[in-house]
Amino acid sequence: MARSVLLGYAVVVNALHVQDYRHPLAAGAVLGVLATWTLVAPRLYRVAARRPRLVVTELALAVAALLLTPWVQGATAADPDAPTLASFWIAAPVLACAVQWAWRGGLASALVVGGVDLSVHAVPSGSGTGYVFLLVLTGLVAGYAAALVRAGTRERTEAAAVQAAAAERERLARAVHDGVLQSLAYVQRRGAEIGGPAAELAELARDQEEALRGLVQDHVDGSVSRAAPGAPPTAGTRDVAAMLHRHTGRAVSVATPASPVPLPGADAEELVAAVAAALDNTARHAGGASAYVLLEDTGDGVVVSVGDDGPGIPAGRLDEAAAAGRMGVTGSIVGRLAALGGTAELTTSTSTGTEWELRVPRRTVAGRGRAP
Structure with a gap:
């Protein structure tokens, strides 16, 4: 033209x-x-x-x-x-x-x-x-x-x-x-x-x-x-998937999405610490049981399922521990998730073992609200 x-x-x-x-x-x-x-x-x-x-x-x-x-x-x-x-x-x-x-x-x-x-x-x-x-x-x-x-x-x-x-x-x-x-x-x-x-x-x-x-x-x-283990996908965040894979072992299998699952650094550390507490509880009270960790990214949050095929937690055991002043599960798992604005739900039976479902909302890096 x-x-x-x-x-x-x-x-x-x-x-x-x-x-x-x-x-x-x-x-x-x-x-x-x-x-x-x-x-x-x-x-x-x-x-x-x-x-x-x-x-x-x-x-x-x-x-x-x-x-x-x-x-x-x-x-x-x-x-x-x-x-x-x-x-x-x-x-x-x-x-x-x-x-x-x-x-x-x-x-x-x-x-x-x-x-x-x-x-x-x-x-x-x-x-x-x-x-x-x-x-x-x-x-x-x-x-x-x-x-x-x-x-x-x-x-x-x-x-x-x-x-x-x-x-x-x-x-x-x-x-x-x-x-x-x-x-x-x-x-x-x-x-x-x-x-x-x-x-x-x-x-x-x-x-x-x-x-x-x-x-x-x-x-x-x-x-x-995915980002290398320990390397934040973006400034101020940590890859929860990479952090959880450090717990993979002979008795623990970890399954995560193929792409990074970023959370603000402090939230990621607290969530992984709660997972570690659940796995430690399995090792101490269900010796020989196999454990698994499943990670899911829902977009506006993260869901982690931690379970085992052990004998389960007897009914009333957690209430007895709380009454006796032993706050291990409540403080290490439930308390951590509550502080993050999330939830921790326990399902246990003698036939299916124990499973924790940990839900954490995705917040901004500053931790003052949901990410857009």
Whole structure:
């Protein structure tokens, strides 16, 4: 579109002076070549591999049109205010160079074309010098804008790729967790219960479960899926998932989302401390029981389930402990969650064991309200 407008201006201004030209037919031929290029250039530029050569060709056409001006115009060319054959069309290759090679290409082409434009006049006019200055400025601005557009496009493409990779990681993590990891955890638990040769199978299942879980959490398609253990995903936060995985052991399995689960640093530490208290309670009062930790990110909060397959807590035991002044469970678990604005619910029976469901709302880093 820009080439067509510039060409139209060049045709009009030359038509107004063509009766004074020494070779008017040659002027028509030059404008005809520029018109042909203006028509075919948009199609030619569609092939990215051709663009550098096409830009150089367009620049050469502009320079050639300028150099032919004195011969075509004859005495008219001596007039400092007389238009060149290319007129304002010389801005087209400058813009093309700016788009192709950013501001450096725009500046270099503007200096070349502007210098030739001034040289074809015996006495350059003030308006001609000003036009060359505007041409240089146009090359710089257009080149800078082209560079910004390229950078923005590249960033959007990278963001889309990261988002797609994250979605694929989540899908694979769900599939692995729902299938392979749960099967390995079951083999590990049953093998330990049966003992004998099955215990060796349980040990192998434990090793494979840990290796596969680490693979899912760390890398899918060559990209990191979570922050390194202990490294905050963002300023002022901690990754609860990475912190919970430190409790993984022979008797404790930990399952978390494949992506980081950030909470404000103090909240994350208190939540993990409550989980540690529940696991410690299992180790002390349900010796030999297998424990598990499940982490879920609900968006506006975090839910952690901590359970075991032990004999459960006898009815009234917690009330007796509280009456005797032993506030271990109440203070270490319930009290911590209450201080975070969350809840701690206990489910226990002799047949299914014990499970704590710990819910914590996601607050701002400052801890003064919910995150937006």
